[in-house]
Each structure stands twice: as C-alpha cells, then as structure tokens.
Amino acid sequence: MRFKLILAGLALALGAGLTLTAHSQMKPEVMVKQRQAAMTLQLKYLGPLFAMAQGKAPFNAETVARNAAYLDVLDRMAWDGFDPSTKDTTATTRALPVIWSEPAKFKxxxxxxxxxxxxxxxxxxxxxxxxxxxxxxxxxxxxxxCHDHFREKR
Ligand code: HEC
Known part of the structure; x- marks a missing residue:
C-alpha cells in the first residue's frame, strides 16, 4: 500500500517535472552559457587533433577516431542556443548581430x-x-x- 502510494507520488512528480520543462522558456543567459560550453568542448576535442595535424604532437589514430566521434555529436549542440531571445542578452557574448540578420548564412x-x-x-x-x-x-x-563572420574579434 505504502509502496503504491510512493509510486503514485513519483509518477505525479515526474509528470509535473516534464510538463514544466516543456512549457517553461529557458533564460537567454542560460542559453548563452550552454552554447559557449558546447563550443568549449568542440575546442577541447579538436585541439589535440590539430596539434597532431601540425606535427606538434605524435599522431594517434585512436585519439583521432574517438575525438571525431565526439565532435560528430557536439557539432549539433550549440545551435539552438542561438535563439533570437539571446539577442539582447546581458550575458557576456561574442555573438555578432549578423547571426540574426543573415540566418541562412549562419546555417x-x-x-x-x-x-x-x-x-x-x-x-x-x-x-x-x-x-x-x-x-x-x-x-x-x-x-x-564561421568565427570570421559571426564571432566578435578580440
Ligand atoms: C556556425 C558558426 C560556428 C562554428 C562552425 C563554430 N563556432 Fe565557435 N563560436 C561561434 C560563435 C558565434 C561564438 C560566440 C558565442 C558567444 O559568445 O555567445 C563561438 C565561440 C567559440 C568559443 C568561445 C566559447 C566561450 O566560452 O566563449 C570557442 C572556444 C569556439 N567557438 C570554438 C569552436 C571550434 C573549435 C569550432 C570547430 C570545431 C567552432 N567553434 C565552430 C560560432 C561558430
């Protein structure tokens, strides 16, 4: 009986949580952080390969295969973070306004x-x-x- 009640409670809580996620809008500042995090990871996994390609690190085919597979997932992550709601964000960003004025080019x-x-x-x-x-x-x-055109230079 008690177990059933707990289960029912859990189902309710899960249901409520899912509804909340589906309906609540993510804060622009959070989206900026997340897209930057995806970019940071892209650099993390491309960086060592770049060093190999330039002969600055010993070549390792296994690392190339592993990091390429990670990049193959990461390369889909950043983009929904470039939501129009982030245009006037108070977060620190290097995203240039051309992202929104030339969406086809950005895509x-x-x-x-x-x-x-x-x-x-x-x-x-x-x-x-x-x-x-x-x-x-x-x-x-x-x-x-992409950076040349869509990211502010520093
Ligand atoms: C289609 C465009 C595009 C592509 C492709 C792209 N980037 Fe970016 N990247 C951006 C933009 C725009 C920003 C600025 C985001 C911001 O500050 O809100 C950025 C920011 C970054 C940052 C800084 C993150 C931070 O914490 O501020 C790094 C690092 C980065 N990119 C690495 C990469 C690497 C490595 C690749 C390729 C493997 C890559 N990017 C591909 C558009 C792109």
Whole structure:
C-alpha cells in the first residue's frame, strides 16, 4: 500500500517535472552559457587533433577516431542556443548581430562545419594518416570560417 502510494507520488512528480520543462522558456543567459560550453568542448576535442595535424604532437589514430566521434555529436549542440531571445542578452557574448540578420548564412556555416566533421569521421576509419590530417585541417578551417563572420574579434 505504502509502496503504491510512493509510486503514485513519483509518477505525479515526474509528470509535473516534464510538463514544466516543456512549457517553461529557458533564460537567454542560460542559453548563452550552454552554447559557449558546447563550443568549449568542440575546442577541447579538436585541439589535440590539430596539434597532431601540425606535427606538434605524435599522431594517434585512436585519439583521432574517438575525438571525431565526439565532435560528430557536439557539432549539433550549440545551435539552438542561438535563439533570437539571446539577442539582447546581458550575458557576456561574442555573438555578432549578423547571426540574426543573415540566418541562412549562419546555417550554411553550421552545415559546412558538420560536413567537415563527417568527412573527418570517415577519414578516421580509413587508416590513412595523411587523409586524417587533411580532414582535421578542414574542420579547423570550417570553425574559423564561421568565427570570421559571426564571432566578435578580440
Ligand atoms: C556556425 C558558426 C560556428 C562554428 C562552425 C563554430 N563556432 Fe565557435 N563560436 C561561434 C560563435 C558565434 C561564438 C560566440 C558565442 C558567444 O559568445 O555567445 C563561438 C565561440 C567559440 C568559443 C568561445 C566559447 C566561450 O566560452 O566563449 C570557442 C572556444 C569556439 N567557438 C570554438 C569552436 C571550434 C573549435 C569550432 C570547430 C570545431 C567552432 N567553434 C565552430 C560560432 C561558430
């Protein structure tokens, strides 16, 4: 009896929680933090590969494959954080207003980046070191291409 009551209570609490998440709007400041966190992780996993591609770190195909797989998920995460509600955020941000005035271009830069990551994933399975290094460089370029246009320079 008691157990049933607890279960019923749990179901209610879970239900309420889900409804809340679905209906409450996320605060713009939180979204800015989250998109920056996704970017930080992208750098965390691309950085070591970049060092390998430049010959500054020993090449390790296993790390390339692992980090490429992480990037393949991360490359989808930041974008919903660039919600129009974050335009006038009080949070510290380097996002430029062109993100909202040229949404198609911003989207194109995301797609370009995601296909570069897909190429890297494919290359990481090829066993071909030169191919992997070239694919790493292409991903780095796709990050930079977006930053050049959509991120404030410091
Ligand atoms: C489609 C555009 C786009 C692509 C692609 C992109 N970025 Fe960014 N990135 C941005 C924008 C815009 C910001 C600024 C976000 C802000 O400050 O709110 C940013 C911020 C960052 C930051 C700073 C985060 C912080 O804490 O302020 C890092 C690091 C970063 N990007 C790394 C990367 C790396 C590495 C890649 C590629 C693997 C990448 N980005 C791909 C647009 C992009």
């Amino acid at each position: 194109e830069a995301q797609t370009h980046f995601q296909s570069a990551v897909s190429e890297l994933v494919a290359a990481s399975k090829s066993g071909d070191e030169a191919k992997m290094k070239a694919a790493i460089g292409a991903v780095g370029k796709s990050c930079g291409a």
